[in-house]
Amino acid sequence: MSRLGEKVSDVIFKSKMFSLEKFSFRIKGKKFTFERVKGPDSVAVLPILEDGRILLEWQRRHAIGKHIYEVPAGHIDEGETPEQAAARELGEETGYRLGLLKFMFKGYTSPGLRTQLEYAYVATDLKKTRINREEDEVMDIRAFTIPEAVEMVRKGKIEDMKTVACIMYYVSSYWELSAHAARKAAKW
Numbered sequence: 001m002s003r004l005g006e007k008v009s010d011v012i013f014k015s016k017m018f019s020l021e022k023f024s025f026r027i028k029g030k031k032f033t034f035e036r037v038k039g040p041d042s043v044a045v046l047p048i049l050e051d052g053r054i055l056l057e058w059q060r061r062h063a064i065g066k067h068i069y070e071v072p073a074g075h076i077d078e079g080e081t082p083e084q085a086a087a088r089e090l091g092e093e094t095g096y097r098l099g100l101l102k103f104m105f106k107g108y109t110s111p112g113l114r115t116q117l118e119y120a121y122v123a124t125d126l127k128k129t130r131i132n133r134e135e136d137e138v139m140d141i142r143a144f145t146i147p148e149a150v151e152m153v154r155k156g157k158i159e160d161m162k163t164v165a166c167i168m169y170y171v172s173s174y175w176e177l178s179a180h181a182a183r184k185a186a187k188w
Helices: 082-094 146-154 161-173 179-186
Strands: 007-014 019-027 030-038 042-047 054-061 066-070 073-075 100-108 117-124 139-144
Touching: 042 054, 042 082, 042 161, 054 082, 054 146, 054 161, 066 161, 073 082, 082 100, 082 117, 082 139, 100 161, 117 161, 139 146, 146 161
Parallel strands: 042 117
Antiparallel strands: 007 019, 019 030, 042 073, 054 066, 054 139, 100 117
16 A cells, blocks of 8 residues: 555556556545556667767557657666666667766656656767667667757657657757757747
């Protein structure tokens, strides 16, 4: 039972990656029952090439039936730190080994439904190695300048919210806007 008096009453479904739980809690004496998806936390990595371009995956997402742009991301395996998971996912999905990893932010992916906390990083000083993807991962790796990526966000071409958050956080926190990009951004 949590400090809010939550009590899991039933595990409705359990797979190797997540479980669906029914839980209840009381507010002012009234009992409420909800469901939540419980699973491992995850990482997202914004890879920055030496020339300043970012790497995005053009990945087939079977759940939504289409390809979308995403940063490399994945679950944190048992016994792994978020930093270890970030390095592993970057290598598996892009074929790059990171030199430096900088924490950007963390947040819940869908707090009304899921318990998953995602840690976002920026990776630099990348070294090319070999790709080691899982069998069901169908993707291409594409490089974009920061202004191109921001324009893709603005036009709705990047539909994955963790990717939008990583790009916009990076731009607002680390990236120096060029005069051209600043003028263009001011027109928004």
